[in-house]
Amino acid sequence: MPMESLAIDASHLARRYGRRWGLVDVSFQLARGKVMMVAGRNGSGKTTLLKILSTAIRPDAGGALVGGFDVKTQREEIRQSTALLSHYSYLYESLSALENLEIVSRFIGGQPPPAVLERVGLFDRANDPVSTFSAGMRKRLSFARVLLQRPAIAFLDEPFGQLDPQGFVLVEEVVAELKRGGATVVIATHQVERLARIADVQLTLESGRVA
Amino acid sequence: MAPTYRFPRLPHALVALGVVCLLVGSYFGLFVAPPEHYMGNVQRIMYVHVPTAWNALLAMTFAFGCAIVFLFTNNWKWDARLEGAIEVSVLLAFLLCCQGAIWAKPTWGVWWDWDPRLTTTAVLLFAFAGILALRRFVDDPVKRGVWSSVATIIAYVDVPIVYFSVRWWNSLHQQQSSPATVSSQFYLPLRLNAFGILFLMSGFIALRARIASRRLESELAPPQQDLVGELA
Amino acid sequence: MIAALRKEFLLQWRTRAQAVAIFVFGATSLLLFSFAIGPNAAALRQHAAGFLWLGLLLSSTLTLSESFHAEMENRALEGLLLLPVSPRVLYYGKALANTIQLVVLGIALVPVMVVLYDAGTTRIPTILLIIVLGSAGISAPGTLYSAMTSQARAKQTLLPLLLFPLIVPVLLASVKSTSLAILGDPMEQGRSWVALLIAFNGIYWSLCGLLFDRVVED
Numbered sequence: 001m002p003m004e005s006l007a008i009d010a011s012h013l014a015r016r017y018g019r020r021w022g023l024v025d026v027s028f029q030l031a032r033g034k035v036m037m038v039a040g041r042n043g044s045g046k047t048t049l050l051k052i053l054s055t056a057i058r059p060d061a062g063g064a065l066v067g068g069f070d071v072k073t074q075r076e077e078i079r080q081s082t083a084l085l086s087h088y089s090y091l092y093e094s095l096s097a098l099e100n101l102e103i104v105s106r107f108i109g110g111q112p113p114p115a116v117l118e119r120v121g122l123f124d125r126a127n128d129p130v131s132t133f134s135a136g137m138r139k140r141l142s143f144a145r146v147l148l149q150r151p152a153i154a155f156l157d158e159p160f161g162q163l164d165p166q167g168f169v170l171v172e173e174v175v176a177e178l179k180r181g182g183a184t185v186v187i188a189t190h191q192v193e194r195l196a197r198i199a200d201v202q203l204t205l206e207s208g209r210v211a
Numbered sequence: 212m213a214p215t216y217r218f219p220r221l222p223h224a225l226v227a228l229g230v231v232c233l234l235v236g237s238y239f240g241l242f243v244a245p246p247e248h249y250m251g252n253v254q255r256i257m258y259v260h261v262p263t264a265w266n267a268l269l270a271m272t273f274a275f276g277c278a279i280v281f282l283f284t285n286n287w288k289w290d291a292r293l294e295g296a297i298e299v300s301v302l303l304a305f306l307l308c309c310q311g312a313i314w315a316k317p318t319w320g321v322w323w324d325w326d327p328r329l330t331t332t333a334v335l336l337f338a339f340a341g342i343l344a345l346r347r348f349v350d351d352p353v354k355r356g357v358w359s360s361v362a363t364i365i366a367y368v369d370v371p372i373v374y375f376s377v378r379w380w381n382s383l384h385q386q387q388s389s390p391a392t393v394s395s396q397f398y399l400p401l402r403l404n405a406f407g408i409l410f411l412m413s414g415f416i417a418l419r420a421r422i423a424s425r426r427l428e429s430e431l432a433p434p435q436q437d438l439v440g441e442l443a
Numbered sequence: 444m445i446a447a448l449r450k451e452f453l454l455q456w457r458t459r460a461q462a463v464a465i466f467v468f469g470a471t472s473l474l475l476f477s478f479a480i481g482p483n484a485a486a487l488r489q490h491a492a493g494f495l496w497l498g499l500l501l502s503s504t505l506t507l508s509e510s511f512h513a514e515m516e517n518r519a520l521e522g523l524l525l526l527p528v529s530p531r532v533l534y535y536g537k538a539l540a541n542t543i544q545l546v547v548l549g550i551a552l553v554p555v556m557v558v559l560y561d562a563g564t565t566r567i568p569t570i571l572l573i574i575v576l577g578s579a580g581i582s583a584p585g586t587l588y589s590a591m592t593s594q595a596r597a598k599q600t601l602l603p604l605l606l607f608p609l610i611v612p613v614l615l616a617s618v619k620s621t622s623l624a625i626l627g628d629p630m631e632q633g634r635s636w637v638a639l640l641i642a643f644n645g646i647y648w649s650l651c652g653l654l655f656d657r658v659v660e661d
Binding site for chain 1: 445446449450453454457458513516517518519521522523524525526527528660661
């Protein structure tokens with residue numbers, strides 16, 4: 001496949017946690033504009049893979065090109081066009097939803113926070129501190145954070161986690177929207193059936209390896 | 212699989228050579244050199260104290276060098292050497308403080324006299340011991356290597372600053388002569404001991420670095436093909 | 444950079460109750476020091492500067508470890524680094540915010556010192572300058588080390604263990620120059636201590652800024 005149309009080109013990625021290897025010899029390619037679902041049980045390495053590709057952590061072996069940039073040596077460039085929805089909410093508990101988003105937009109520009117808050121259904125809680133939010137609301141806010149960045153490649157780690165059925169619909173809508181906008185989306189989940197409709201590609205991990 | 216070294220017995224040879232030099236040098240220093248004019252036999256501790264001081268500074272400088280090289284090259288050999296160098300530095304600094312106290316008691320009647328060099332050594336002892344503690348409390352080898360290198364660089368840069376500040380601070384109190392004079396008639400025991408400690412120190416650092424290397428190898432081992440997920 | 448500072452001030456403002464608690468801690472330590480010496484007015488006055496700075500130093504460990512607490516709760520720091528935001532910018536923002544917090548604390552403790560130790564002085568600008576320089580000297584390496592220790596085990600013990608030997612020059616210089624400001628400076632020695640503080644700050648603000656991105660990257 002020619003380089004320009006590849007969003008991700010991973011080869012022999014591996015990552016260690018203490019004495020345990022969370023990811024071993026993972027290689028794959030993903031074309032631009034596609035939606036890839038990474039499936040697997042808990043502990044299979046999905047989160048590790050997303051964290052490596054989004055440059056949150058380094059691989060201990062192997063390498064990958066994300067958007068044409070190397071995850072080991074060109075992390076800043078990758079970060080400019082990617083966004084990660086992580087297990088951690090990346091939020092400040094003592095600040096309000098709006099303030100959390102404003103911090104992001106002050107650093108990188110991007111869409112105005114109120115619009116994004118409305119999109120995820122948190123507009124009426126904009127000025128409440130995050131410490132009063134339920135788990136589902138925090139997830140929505142983290143989603144808003146990702147949308148704010150308008151990424152070319154979005155990494156979503158368990159986007160359905162903690163959400164109610166309305167939230168599920170929101171996730172599907174947002175993924176479809178991102179795809180329509182030409183973004184590449186990588187989603188780690190174990191809700192395979194829900195995403196099977198919109199996913200173009202599926203990668204299954206088992207005990208850190210490609211199954 | 213045991214690692215191969217170019218000179219496998221070199222550290223042991225260094226340690227043996229160091230012991231020999233120290234024994235000979237100490238013999239000369241204790242029995243052959245004439246007693247110093249003003250301080251008498253107490254001054255003989257200088258034959259060990261001064262070489263220890265030189266080598267302590269050398270060990271810390273070596274640690275500083277290892278830290279910088281490791282940060283630039285990410286080569287694990289240097290992290291292993293850093294670990295050895297920090298441990299030996301702590302040991303030598305501790306010995307220095309003990310020797311200083313042993314000298315101070317009969318001379319000034321107190322165990323500690325706030326001499327700028329000794330006080331700086333005490334501060335450095337705590338600083339480097341702190342770095343050792345840091346290494347113990349960090350499990351991830353990458354973070355451990357990077358953080359202890361950063362901490363070593365910061366601590367070493369502080370050495371001259373601490374020395375000058377303590378010297379100014381102490382100069383406002385009574386002037387005390389520092390234990391620096393050595394019987395000029397006999398530099399031989401001094402040089403012998405200096406080399407003795409140098410060899411001992413290098414041997415210890417090398418041996419310690421090897422132990423650290425082996426541990427690092429098992430921590431950083433690549434995934435084995437036959438094991439899935441969990442490594443024994 | 445402005446964005447980083449704004450974030451810090453917003454966070455500090457929201458958690459201002461903690462600042463009050465830290466002030467109480469500092470004031471209490473000053474009280475305890477005076478009990479350790481006893482009701483000897485002359486001795487208390489003589490050592491007032493030392494107690495002030497010891498109190499400030501002990502309180503600084505609380506301030507510094509708190510400063511990364513909010514960042515580590517939900518890994519907010521990682522979130523910012525992925526935006527991308529330059530680690531250096533985040534470091535200077537935090538170190539500056541920590542300095543300001545310590546300066547405010549120092550200023551608040553001065554009246555406590557004056558009252559408890561009868562250590563009044565008219566050289567207010569000098570004392571202010573020393574508090575600023577000393578706080579900056581503690582903050583620069585302190586922010587770097589608390590970034591490390593907030594991710595390690597035994598974080599409460601590790602931070603003072605690493606930080607205290609390092610800032611001995613800051614402590615000496617601050618105590619000496621404050622003492623001279625309170626008790627009188629017939630030989631104009633205060634100037635050289637202030638120069639030492641400036642040199643320390645110059646070296647460590649640049650060095651720690653350089654090293655910070657190695658410390659937080661994963």
